[in-house]
Amino acid sequence: MTEFIQSLVDGVALGSLYALAALGIGLVFGVMRLVNFAYGELITAAAYTLLLTKDLPVGLRIILALAVAVALSLIMEFIFRPLRVATPATMLVTTFAISFMLQNVAVLVFGTRGESMNFLPDLNKAFEIGDIRIRWITVVSIVAGAGLLSATAYVLNRTDIGLQMRAAAADFRTARLLGVKATRVIVFAFALSGVLAAVVAMMLAVQRPLATPSFGFLVVIPALVGVVVGGLDRLLPATIGGFLIGFATVIISDLLPSESRVFLNSALFGLVIVVLLVRPNGLFIQGAASGERL
Amino acid sequence: MSKFVRSWELVGPALLVVAVALVGTTTSDSLQLQFRSVLVTASIVVALHVFIGNSGVISFGQVSFVAIGAFGAGVATTPVDVKPFAFPELFPFLKELELSNVESLLLAAVLGGVYALVVGVPLMRLSGLSAGIATFAVIIITNNVFRNWERIGPGAKTLTQIPETTSFLQATVGLLIVIAVAYAYQRTRQARMLRAAREDPPAAQSSGVDIYRQRLLAFTLSGALAGFAGGLLVHLAGTLTTEQVFLDLTFITLAMLVVGGIGSLWGSVLGALFIAGLNAYLTEAERGVRAFGLDVDLPSGTRLIALGAIMALVLLFRPSGLTGGRELAWPFVRRARATPGG
Numbered sequence: 020m021t022e023f024i025q026s027l028v029d030g031v032a033l034g035s036l037y038a039l040a041a042l043g044i045g046l047v048f049g050v051m052r053l054v055n056f057a058y059g060e061l062i063t064a065a066a067y068t069l070l071l072t073k074d075l076p077v078g079l080r081i082i083l084a085l086a087v088a089v090a091l092s093l094i095m096e097f098i099f100r101p102l103r104v105a106t107p108a109t110m111l112v113t114t115f116a117i118s119f120m121l122q123n124v125a126v127l128v129f130g131t132r133g134e135s136m137n138f139l140p141d142l143n144k145a146f147e148i149g150d151i152r153i154r155w156i157t158v159v160s161i162v163a164g165a166g167l168l169s170a171t172a173y174v175l176n177r178t179d180i181g182l183q184m185r186a187a188a189a190d191f192r193t194a195r196l197l198g199v200k201a202t203r204v205i206v207f208a209f210a211l212s213g214v215l216a217a218v219v220a221m222m223l224a225v226q227r228p229l230a231t232p233s234f235g236f237l238v239v240i241p242a243l244v245g246v247v248v249g250g251l252d253r254l255l256p257a258t259i260g261g262f263l264i265g266f267a268t269v270i271i272s273d274l275l276p277s278e279s280r281v282f283l284n285s286a287l288f289g290l291v292i293v294v295l296l297v298r299p300n301g302l303f304i305q306g307a308a309s310g311e312r313l
Numbered sequence: 314m315s316k317f318v319r320s321w322e323l324v325g326p327a328l329l330v331v332a333v334a335l336v337g338t339t340t341s342d343s344l345q346l347q348f349r350s351v352l353v354t355a356s357i358v359v360a361l362h363v364f365i366g367n368s369g370v371i372s373f374g375q376v377s378f379v380a381i382g383a384f385g386a387g388v389a390t391t392p393v394d395v396k397p398f399a400f401p402e403l404f405p406f407l408k409e410l411e412l413s414n415v416e417s418l419l420l421a422a423v424l425g426g427v428y429a430l431v432v433g434v435p436l437m438r439l440s441g442l443s444a445g446i447a448t449f450a451v452i453i454i455t456n457n458v459f460r461n462w463e464r465i466g467p468g469a470k471t472l473t474q475i476p477e478t479t480s481f482l483q484a485t486v487g488l489l490i491v492i493a494v495a496y497a498y499q500r501t502r503q504a505r506m507l508r509a510a511r512e513d514p515p516a517a518q519s520s521g522v523d524i525y526r527q528r529l530l531a532f533t534l535s536g537a538l539a540g541f542a543g544g545l546l547v548h549l550a551g552t553l554t555t556e557q558v559f560l561d562l563t564f565i566t567l568a569m570l571v572v573g574g575i576g577s578l579w580g581s582v583l584g585a586l587f588i589a590g591l592n593a594y595l596t597e598a599e600r601g602v603r604a605f606g607l608d609v610d611l612p613s614g615t616r617l618i619a620l621g622a623i624m625a626l627v628l629l630f631r632p633s634g635l636t637g638g639r640e641l642a643w644p645f646v647r648r649a650r651a652t653p654g655g
Contacts, residue, residue, distance in 0.1 A: 102632065108575055111445075112567060116568060120620075243446075284453050285458060
């Protein structure tokens with residue numbers, strides 16, 4: 020029983036992390052129909068910022084990581100502008116090409132061997148409730164995840180720009196006809212997704228202290244899968260999908276007998292296939308097919 | 314339109330392939346391996362085109378069929394006296410299996426086709442991004458199983474001592490076979506129905522097209538060709554690891570298809586030869602050799618950056634790829650523009 024609760028706690032922690040990444044991907048997809056593979060490189064860029072600012076005060080490091088991720092996200096937005104009229108396949112492969120390029124820039128500049136970011140290592144310490152060990156970073160992840168999700172929900176539901184984003188996500192052309200400025204909404208979505216990327220990078224930096232060129236890519240793949248499993252068309256389902264992938268990863272890994280744990284990915288992605296077959300439009304999306312998009 | 318002009322859609326790409334192969338035979342030894350590898354990569358991309366180009370559904374899973382073909386052909390041709398020592402965990406019948414080169418290529422095609430059929434039966438009901446992610450799950454599972462199940466392959470070890478039989482002749486003939494099959498399929502009624510479904514699913518359905526059935530057919534054929542290309546791949550350098558037939562190959566071949574122009578055979582051949590050729594050239598340039606009459610010495614590590622940047626630039630400035638998804642038109646006759654995918 021204790022072990023089970025322990026896995027639940029760990030699952031919630033990883034889930035919160037993937038949920039934030041999923042939200043960042045979903046925000047951009049909502050307004051631009053663009054699956055940004057290069058989102059992982061925003062996370063990686065924030066991680067390398069933490070690495071390069073090792074000797075500065077923590078507050079400054081956080082601000083710089085946020086600034087770098089947002090700046091890179093805005094640059095990406097500018098580069099992707101010609102893609103607004105492109106087919107989904109072209110969009111996907113272009114963002115992949117950018118991701119591929121940036122990963123290799125990181126290889127060239129920093130090498131493939133990871134270097135320790137030394138970011139708030141004390142958060143890895145644990146406290147105990149009964150027999151359950153909880154690391155502080157788990158608490159921070161969950162609180163930050165919940166906090167940022169609520170903040171995003173507030174922006175989307177209670178502010179002008181949020182309303183415009185939701186309008187653009189629902190029907191981009193009609194929103195434009197009604198006076199929503201396309202570029203402004205898209206720029207805002209990219210900026211917000213940059214903030215989320217930096218936060219994901221910081222959460223990860225505590226638990227996986229080595230900054231490597233594939234640091235962010237390894238998060239984006241499961242988050243992206245979660246987004247599609249949850250339902251790409253709506254933000255909340257997409258975010259919950261991201262959460263569930265993280266949660267399921269931990270739970271399945273603990274359920275598998277130790278000698279077959281190497282087949283974790285097979286079990287997890289087998290489950291993904293089953294869910295997609297049963298609910299092709301997303302686990303939490305009701306109603307008719309959204310049609311052929313890709 | 315005369316039959317001759319129409320067949321240019323097949324002859325044109327084939328001539329380009331032969332020309333590239335002939336240029337390759339005149340180069341130095343290390344460049345020759347690069348050229349042969351370009352030809353094999355192109356076979357994989359044309360195999361991808363058979364499904365993705367005709368159906369318009371992006372599949373991240375086709376490299377699974379390359380992998381099963383490659384490991385099948387590789388294990389079947391590794392000498393029987395080596396296998397019990399190098400890979401003691403193999404199933405006994407695999408340890409005793411020893412096929413000739415051509416037999417192993419046929420085995421690779423059959424394995425690829427059967428695996429694609431098995432995977433396709435449930436998955437071809439999906440479309441859009443769900444299909445993309447489901448096929449992505451297939452490549453993850455395939456890699457995970459090959460890497461950890463030592464009864465069917467080398468596991469995390471490297472498969473070695475495979476006969477290096479993919480000569481220039483074999484790589485070229487192999488690619489030409491793949492192109493010819495892709496072309497022959499493209500001209501069938503089934504492929505036309507599939508392309509109709511790509512352009513307008515409801516209209517195609519209401520005209521009686523069974524989209525699921527046509528997708529499954531294309532998926533299986535694409536799987537068989539991908540398996541065959543995997544066979545060529547494993548015999549190229551004589552060694553193979555699971556990482557060689559995983560995400561990098563998936564993304565790079567997909568990028569070649571899109572850069573060439575999704576939807577046409579010509580696009581897949583051109584995109585593959587362009588990007589794979591560029592990659593080969595940059596590899597040589599990193600080593601600082603004199604290639605194609607230019608003295609280039611790039612710092613190592615710049616190859617992949619340049620490759621990524623060029624792919625992105627092509628797509629940003631030509632979103633529908635180099636060919637715009639059109640087949641190659643006979644250059645000497647004035648006529649109406651060819652429709653995408655012919």
